[in-house]
Amino acid sequence: MLQLKVLQDLKRYQLQRGEDLRMVEKEHAECDSLLNSLLPKEVLLSMQSNNLKLAYTYRDMTMLFADIVGFTGYCNKHKDNPSDAVRLVTHLFASFDDCCKVLGAYKVCTIGDAYLAVNEPKTQHDDRILGALVLLHLAMAMLRIIVKVRDEVDHEGP
Secondary structure (H helix, E strand, O other): OHHHHHHHHHHHHHHHHHHHHHHHHHHHHHHHHHHHHHOOHHHHHHHHOOOOOOOOOOOOOOEEEEEOOOHHHHHHHOOOOOHHHHHHHHHHHHHHHHHHHHHOEEEEEEEOOEEEEEEOOOOOOOOOOHHHHHHHHHHHHHHHHHHHHHHHHOOOOO
16 A cells, blocks of 8 residues: 555656656747847857857948837827727837848847847858848838738828
């Protein structure tokens, strides 16, 4: 009887340990995904290999700054339902984020209705023009998204 109880407790412990391990692995994957979305690849690799520097110098960078024209007017027009403005920005910026991932651009930040992106930060680029082309394609994709979303939310812009 005692052996059976010990075996049951051991099995329960092993099952719990397996569930804990799966939970830790899932959280580790989520953490990796978050870090990949927040940090440039080169910085992340340096951090993972314990070679993180205090500062990095990036050359041959291209920056794209986008601001929603007429956003203040849109907000004023929808002041009875401010969630419309939040949905608009969230929808646009999520679509822009998807484009950045596909094209290999790096979203630096959003500030209100402004969006800032750069080509992938690297200390050295093999092709000095490629980063500018990536952001040119990002800008064109953003324009297509804006036209589509503008029609969906009934905002004619300026």
